[in-house]
Amino acid sequence: MVLSSKKMYQVAVADDHTLMRSALARLIAGFDNYAVVLEAVNGKELIEKISSSVVPDIVLLDINMPEMDGFETAKWLYKNYPQIKILALSMQSDETTIIRMMRLGAKGYVMKNVTPEELKVALDSVIKKDFYLSDTIAGKVISGLHQDLDQAIEPISLHEKEKEFLRWICTELTYKDIAEKMFVSPRTVDDYRNALFEKLKVHTRMGLAMYSIKNRIVEL
Secondary structure, X not given: OOOOOOOOEEEEEEOOOHHHHHHXXXXXXXXXXXXXXXXXXXXXXXXXXXXXXXXXXXXXXXXXXXXXXXXXXXHHHHHHOOOOEXXXXXXXXXXXXXXXXXXXXXXXXXXXXXXXXXXXXXXXXXXXXXXXXXXXXXXXXXXXXXXXXXXXXXXXXXXXXXXHHHHHHOOOOOHHHHHHHHOOOHHHHXXXXXXXXXXXXXXXXXXXHHHHHHOOOOOO
């Protein structure tokens, strides 16, 4: 995936481990189209810096941090700066943690042993497609959702175009590509997305995908 060299995306890195944070910052600064504008040791410091200086495009957010962890920080960011794209970072790969971060608004999830190549792909994907999960992490998410598939859920009425949109959401297509597949305008696709956010009580594309899988709108 190649992004235009004309656009520089601003990244914040929040991690309480100094060496890890510094290494990630140096790595990301070496990627085309990305500049690291903030570093923080926890969510509290991140919020203070965002509130007093620059609002980044992406936050690479560690989950386990003192004072204010990734869960609390993601919740605050989504409420106060919903335009910021959160890419969660962790050593934890259990489905409960992954799904919880996604429900709090994270656009993607990467492990701390991520390769430089995958990290670049993840950043690009979050910018262009609004989500990123590796095959391994996606498998964990699906596994976690399947564990409670048989629980009673209140039926939600969806029309056929909304169901079709939800099926396309679970692919690698961008919103623009989805509009072309559905033979509608990008504005109409935005309307479908926003209506479903409200109707299904989710906040992200990944939330829509999780709903689709859990309710068998799409079969994987």
